[in-house]
Amino acid sequence: MAPPLLDDRLSAFPRLRLGAFPTPLEPLPRLTGVLNGPTLWVKRDDAVGPAMGGNKTRKLEFLFGEARAKGAQAVVTFGGLQSNFARQMCAGARALGLDAHCFYFVPRPPKLEGNLLLAELMGARLHFIPFGQSTEPTMTLEQATRLVRVIARLMPSGWGKRLYFMPVGGHTAVGCLGYVAAAMEIEAQLRARGVERATLVTAAGTGGTLAGLSAGLRLLDSQHRLLAIDVGKLWRAFPASIAMLASEICRLLGEPHHFNPADVPLIERTYVGAAYARPTPDSQAALRLTAQTEGLILDPVYSAKAMAGLIDLIRQGRWGAEEHVLFLHTGGMPALWAGL
Numbered sequence: 117m118a119p120p121l122l123d124d125r126l127s128a129f130p131r132l133r134l135g136a137f138p139t140p141l142e143p144l145p146r147l148t149g150v151l152n153g154p155t156l157w158v159k160r161d162d163a164v165g166p167a168m169g170g171n172k173t174r175k176l177e178f179l180f181g182e183a184r185a186k187g188a189q190a191v192v193t194f195g196g197l198q199s200n201f202a203r204q205m206c207a208g209a210r211a212l213g214l215d216a217h218c219f220y221f222v223p224r225p226p227k228l229e230g231n232l233l234l235a236e237l238m239g240a241r242l243h244f245i246p247f248g249q250s251t252e253p254t255m256t257l258e259q260a261t262r263l264v265r266v267i268a269r270l271m272p273s274g275w276g277k278r279l280y281f282m283p284v285g286g287h288t289a290v291g292c293l294g295y296v297a298a299a300m301e302i303e304a305q306l307r308a309r310g311v312e313r314a315t316l317v318t319a320a321g322t323g324g325t326l327a328g329l330s331a332g333l334r335l336l337d338s339q340h341r342l343l344a345i346d347v348g349k350l351w352r353a354f355p356a357s358i359a360m361l362a363s364e365i366c367r368l369l370g371e372p373h374h375f376n377p378a379d380v381p382l383i384e385r386t387y388v389g390a391a392y393a394r395p396t397p398d399s400q401a402a403l404r405l406t407a408q409t410e411g412l413i414l415d416p417v418y419s420a421k422a423m424a425g426l427i428d429l430i431r432q433g434r435w436g437a438e439e440h441v442l443f444l445h446t447g448g449m450p451a452l453w454a455g456l
Contacts, residue, residue: 117335117336117337117371119300119303119304119336122296122300122332122335122336122369123297123300125369125370126293126296126297126369129178129181129182129290129293130178130181130182130184130185131177131178131181132177132180132181132184132208132212133177134165134166134173134176134177134180134208134211135164135165135166135169135173135174135177136164136165137164137174137297137301138301138304138305139159139160139161139163139164139301140159140160140163141157141158141159141160141302141305141306141309141442142157142158142160143155143156143157144156144157144158144409144410144412144443146409146410147405147406147409147410150405150409151427151430151431152437153430153431153435153437153441154315154430154435154436154437154438154439154440154441155437155439155440155441156440156441156442156443157306157311157314157440157441157442157443158410158412158442158443158444158445159302159305159316159442159443159444159445160445161173161174161298161444161445161446161447162419162445162446162447162448162449164447165207166204166207166208166211167203167204167206167207167234167238168203168234168447168449168450169204169447170200170204170446170447170448171200171295171325171444171446171447172200172201172204172205172285172286172447173204173294174294174295174297174298174328175201175285175286175291175292175294175295175324175328176201176204176205176208176286176291176294177294178290178291178293178294179280179282179286179288179290179291180208180209180212182280182290183214183280183282184212186278186280187278188214188278188279188280189214189215189277189278189279190209190214190215190216190217190277190278190279190280191205191209191214191215191216191217191279191280191281191282192216192217192218192219192268192279192280192281192282193205193217193218193219193281193282193283193284193286194218194219194220194221194260194264194283194284195218195219195220195284195285196220196392196393196417197220197222197225197230197231197232197393197454198230198231198232198393198417198448198450198451198454199218199220199231199284199285200231200415200417200418200446200447200448200450200451201282201284201285201286201322202218202231202235202240203231203234203235203450205218205282205286206218206234206235206238206239206240207234207238209238209240210238210239215241215277216235216238216239216240216241217240217241217243217268218235218240218241218242218243219243219245219264219267219268220242220243220244220245221244221245221246221247222244222246222247223244223246224242224244228242229453229454229455230450230451230452230453230454231448231450231451231454232454233450233453234450245267252349253349253350253351253352253354254352255351255352256351256352256353256356256357257283257284257287257322257323257350257351257354257357258357260284260351261283261284261287264281264283264284265281268281283322284322285321285322285323285324286322286324287322287323287324287357287361288324288361289361289364289365289367289368290368291324292324292325292327292328292331292361292365293328293365293368293369294328295324295325295327295328295329295331295332296328296329296331296332296335296365296369297332298328298329298332299328299329299331299332299333299335299336299338300332300336302316302340302442303333303336303338303340306340306440306442311440312339313339313340313341313439313440314340314341314439314440314441314442315340315341315342315343315435315439315440315441315442316329316340316341316342316343316442316444317343317344317345317422317425317426317441317442317443317444318342318343318344318345318422318443318444318446319344319345319347319418319419319421319422319444319446320344320345320346320347320348320354320358320382321347321348321350321392321417321418322350322351323344323351323354323357323358323361323382324361325344325444325446326342326344326358326362326380326381326382327358327361327362327365328362328365329342330342330358330362330375330380330381331362331365331366331369331373331375334362334366334373334375335366335369335371335373340442341381342381343381343383344380344381344382344383344422345382345383345386345387345421345422345424345425345426346382346383346384346385346386346387346388347387347388347392347417347418347421347422348388348391348392348393349384349385349388349391349392350392353377354382354384355377355378355380355382355384356377358375358377358380358382359375359376359377359379359380360375362375362380363375383425386425387399387421387422387424387425387428388421389421392417393416393417393451395416395420395421396421396424398424398427398428399416399420399421399423399424400416400420401424402414402420402421402423402424402426402427403416403420403423405427406420406423412445413449413452414445415446415447415448415449415450415451415452416451416452417448417451418446418448419445419446419447419448422443422446423443426441426443
């Protein structure tokens with residue numbers, strides 16, 4: 117599909133502008149030199165607002181567009197304690213005059229830090245429901261979403277308000293239209309720099325970014341490839357969820373395509389460490405190396421683990437010196453304040 121036609125398809129969906137796009141695409145020459153591997157680039161989705169920004173803005177533009185079209189008075193989501201999506205959802209809600217509710221299925225921490233602190237500062241209602249924690253996934257993403265929908269409807273705080281529910285990480289076909297648009301943006305920026313074929317590397321927490329990019333690049337018949345690094349070990353049958361979502365996105369845009377779970381370019385578990393939001397020695401080293409070579413600050417939950425995976429793959433010789441790798445910086449710096 118030609119980019120103008122895809123852009124027309126996207127424009128048919130309601131969208132509320134929350135960020136300034138395109139985000140920068142920058143070279144990483146010093147990190148490239150230190151690693152002695154492929155030419156490295158970074159896509160700065162950390163550089164878009166609101167509320168200290170991050171990649172979730174792209175999804176929230178379409179989700180809030182749909183929420184406004186449905187007459188919502190309050191928005192609801194759930195996630196981990198350092199959920200970037202929850203923090204950015206709260207910011208968008210306040211800017212639009214909507215109530216925001218965030219559910220966390222762990223005990224309330226004694227001190228609110230990082231993304232939690234910002235969410236409370238913006239007046240969000242934070243709901244802590246300790247279900248017990250496990251370092252192994254017990255539900256699929258779809259099962260978790262259905263469960264939280266039921267819980268949210270039963271909460272007294274939601275009575276009298278027209279609620280719009282946003283699944284963890286904005287994991288819906290409508291939300292992921294934001295990363296179809298990002299695929300167009302990346303394609304154009306790389307072409308302008310003379311790069312016709314690159315590998316795009318991103319963190320995968322809920323998989324929506326990967327699903328949106330997969331659908332977008334497929335619809336564009338792009339030569340660029342994708343690779344995602346699992347940072348959470350959060351969900352059962354994770355590739356199946358991503359494949360199903362990418363397929364749904366294509367259907368939504370009028371170009372059906374079936375993605376198979378086996379074809380999802382995801383490295384699971386290898387770079388997660390003990391669990392989601394628990395740094396590893398390699399992710400801490402990657403965070404420091406990127407900061408000290410490029411002055412580029414990663415976050416400890418998502419991008420540092422993805423960068424650790426990228427660095428390890430370069431050292432294993434996955435890419436040659438003549439190849440190009442683009443790292444998607446998804447944001448999330450407030451988690452640094454939590455001392456992770």
